[in-house]
Amino acid sequence: MSADSYNKVKRNPNFHMLVARRSRWAWGLATIILLMYFAFILLIAFAPQWLAQPVVAGSVITIGIPIGVLVILVAFVLTGVYVHKANTDFDQMTQQIISEIEQ
Amino acid sequence: MRLLQKLFITLFFLLPQLGFAADAIDGAVEKQALNLPAVIMFLLFVAATLMITYWAAKRTRSTSDYYAAGGGITGLQNGLAIAGDYMSAASFLGISGLVYLSGYDGLIYSIGFLIGWPLILFLIAERLRNLGRYTFADVASYRLQQLPIRTLSAFGALAVVALYLIAQMVGAGKLIQLLFGLPYEFAVVVVGVLMVLYVTFGGMIATTWVQIIKAVLLLSGATFIAIMVLKHVGFDINVLFEQAIAVHDKGSQIMAPGGLVTDPISAISLGVALIFGTAGLPHILMRFFTVADAKQARRSVFFATGFIGYFYILTFIIGFGAIVLLTNNPDFFNSEGLLIGGDNMAAIHLSQAVGGDMFLGFISAVAFATILAVVSGLTLAGASAISHDLYASVIKKGQVTGKDEIRVSRIATLVLGLVAIVLGILFEQQNVAFMVGLAFAIAASANFPILFLSMYWQKLTTRGALIGGFAGLTTAIVLVILGPIVWVDILGNAEAIFPYKYPALFSVITAFVLIWLFSVTDRSEQGKQERALFEHQFIRSQTGIGAHGANNDH
Numbered sequence: 210m211s212a213d214s215y216n217k218v219k220r221n222p223n224f225h226m227l228v229a230r231r232s233r234w235a236w237g238l239a240t241i242i243l244l245m246y247f248a249f250i251l252l253i254a255f256a257p258q259w260l261a262q263p264v265v266a267g268s269v270i271t272i273g274i275p276i277g278v279l280v281i282l283v284a285f286v287l288t289g290v291y292v293h294k295a296n297t298d299f300d301q302m303t304q305q306i307i308s309e310i311e312q
Numbered sequence: 313m314r315l316l317q318k319l320f321i322t323l324f325f326l327l328p329q330l331g332f333a334a335d336a337i338d339g340a341v342e343k344q345a346l347n348l349p350a351v352i353m354f355l356l357f358v359a360a361t362l363m364i365t366y367w368a369a370k371r372t373r374s375t376s377d378y379y380a381a382g383g384g385i386t387g388l389q390n391g392l393a394i395a396g397d398y399m400s401a402a403s404f405l406g407i408s409g410l411v412y413l414s415g416y417d418g419l420i421y422s423i424g425f426l427i428g429w430p431l432i433l434f435l436i437a438e439r440l441r442n443l444g445r446y447t448f449a450d451v452a453s454y455r456l457q458q459l460p461i462r463t464l465s466a467f468g469a470l471a472v473v474a475l476y477l478i479a480q481m482v483g484a485g486k487l488i489q490l491l492f493g494l495p496y497e498f499a500v501v502v503v504g505v506l507m508v509l510y511v512t513f514g515g516m517i518a519t520t521w522v523q524i525i526k527a528v529l530l531l532s533g534a535t536f537i538a539i540m541v542l543k544h545v546g547f548d549i550n551v552l553f554e555q556a557i558a559v560h561d562k563g564s565q566i567m568a569p570g571g572l573v574t575d576p577i578s579a580i581s582l583g584v585a586l587i588f589g590t591a592g593l594p595h596i597l598m599r600f601f602t603v604a605d606a607k608q609a610r611r612s613v614f615f616a617t618g619f620i621g622y623f624y625i626l627t628f629i630i631g632f633g634a635i636v637l638l639t640n641n642p643d644f645f646n647s648e649g650l651l652i653g654g655d656n657m658a659a660i661h662l663s664q665a666v667g668g669d670m671f672l673g674f675i676s677a678v679a680f681a682t683i684l685a686v687v688s689g690l691t692l693a694g695a696s697a698i699s700h701d702l703y704a705s706v707i708k709k710g711q712v713t714g715k716d717e718i719r720v721s722r723i724a725t726l727v728l729g730l731v732a733i734v735l736g737i738l739f740e741q742q743n744v745a746f747m748v749g750l751a752f753a754i755a756a757s758a759n760f761p762i763l764f765l766s767m768y769w770q771k772l773t774t775r776g777a778l779i780g781g782f783a784g785l786t787t788a789i790v791l792v793i794l795g796p797i798v799w800v801d802i803l804g805n806a807e808a809i810f811p812y813k814y815p816a817l818f819s820v821i822t823a824f825v826l827i828w829l830f831s832v833t834d835r836s837e838q839g840k841q842e843r844a845l846f847e848h849q850f851i852r853s854q855t856g857i858g859a860h861g862a863n864n865d866h
Contacts, residue, residue, distance in 0.1 A: 273569065274419075285621045
């Protein structure tokens with residue numbers, strides 16, 4: 210890839226849009242993951258009794274169990290969200306930017 | 313302050329300490345009677361993987377095939393292989409053992425293990441794939457001086473690989489003694505010889521497929537145990553928990569967070585080592601170059617996260633199943649009332665309880681296969697650091713044929729295998745648990761800061777990366793030597809000079825601060841050029857323009 214191509218990309222407003230959008234999603238989702246993990250740990254630190262209470266009266270299952278499983282599921286689902294977003298939106302923008310080099 | 317302290321204690325202690333503690337099976341173990349079904353099933357696994365190695369060897373022609381499976385691994389396959397790298401024998405046995413011992417706390421550990429993966433996807437995976445080719449040093453040295461940065465990265469990689477290998481070898485020897493009733497030295501030699509065969513002949517193609525097969529076997533085995541456990545309780549999870557509470561010493565406490573706490577600094581430091589260390593492990597980073605492009609790299613992490621998350625949910629059910637099915641069954645306990653082989657054997661005993669001797673043999677063989685797969689990945693990463701970074705790029709300055717490079721890599725593999733066997737035998741009676749901790753600390757303090765900043769921070773220069781990275785590496789090593797495990801437990805001094813077990817908090821901060829300081833104060837012409845190259849690198853990292861595709865060196 211020649212220096213000229215890079216200059217074309219650099220001048221392409223779509224490239225800057227791609228960078229901005231991707232970084233918004235990447236850092237946004239990373240923040241959600243960190244906040245979620247942090248909130249979970251906060252609960253364990255300060256409200257273990259709350260996590261230890263049954264989900265419904267009389268059940269042996271504590272609130273902590275569905276919450277823990279939920280954290281695992283959300284981590285997985287968010288990777289799916291990012292992959293979906295990237296496969297459709299970001300990849301399409303990237304293809305567009307690359308095709309504009311050749312013009 | 314107290315609140316803050318409590319938060320820190322909880323936050324970081326809960327991060328997976330197991331990864332360190334359980335990667336080596338600690339302490340002396342008793343050799344068990346020869347387990348024939350396990351040996352037969354393991355031989356089947358070996359036969360199958362050697363056939364794959366033969367098949368892979370015929371397909372390994374170029375350097376790209378050898379180091380990166382020609383970039384022809386799909387996202388799903390790579391996701392399985394990454395999950396395989398992550399689901400070590402230690403995490404299977406260790407986490408289910410922890411759930412068996414204290415219930416809910418095991419789930420908290422699993423979550424700590426998993427949470428780094430989405431972050432790797434969002435921030436690292438695509439850029440890494442777009443910029444690199446065979447090793448993470450390709451990325452770290454992309455716009456910096458090849459010679460010093462590759463040398464430092466290669467030593468960082470080799471230090472991590474060597475420490476990890478020793479711990480795995482010792483763990484393998486002990487586990488196999490316990491599961492198969494084979495002598496320790498024999499087990500270490502078998503592991504060493506097989507891994508050298510896979511890597512020298514089959515390169516990354518064989519290593520990846522060994523990892524995939526093992527991941528599928530482990531996931532199927534764990535699924536079967538979990539289903540049998542659920543069947544035992546009539547597929548009613550309430551009954552499982554009720555029965556577990558009824559027989560466990562801790563009663564209903566197993567359903568809620570327990571109280572495992574050490575000092576806050578150690579806890580924080582351990583967390584830093586794990587989060588940054590995972591993203592600095594050479595054998596994990598190398599997996600991202602085996603796929604065709606950034607899209608497949610993303611899919612790899614998606615599948616890996618799914619498999620790993622699923623696996624951890626299974627270990628939770630398995631741990632509770634072990635409480636219900638093993639407790640009060642005298643077959644699984646010794647005369648002192650302890651689980652035979654220790655709490656980490658809970659999943660193994662449970663496999664016998666739900667599936668009989670044949671299934672016990674299967675799970676034992678899978679545990680052996682797991683160790684083999686992990687050491688193969690490590691050995692390939694170490695050999696690549698020697699052949700690709702040190703030999704081809706530093707010594708030969710890139711003037712080398714692919715054939716020559718692969719030859720050096722094969723010699724390096726053989727040497728690494730011999731070293732691993734010898735050290736594995738020498739360290740039999742040593743405490744090796746600290747070695748995995750040190751490996752993570754080095755990965756977090758030397759490899760990760762340079763890699764991350766090279767992709768994200770324009771002002772990084774060779775001078776900053778070199779001084780900071782080297783300082784991180786030495787700080788990590790020196791603090792471990794002066795710390796309680798080496799200075800007191802191994803060298804026999806009365807008191808540790810550095811009071812904490814885990815150095816990462818200090819060594820990572822040292823690395824980042826010095827990289828920053830010596831980069832921003834770097835006014836050299838060379839530094840200026842390196843900053844100017846960032847834009848070009850940034851465009852490639854974002855768009856993949858100019859990235860190495862599948863097999864494009866043919």
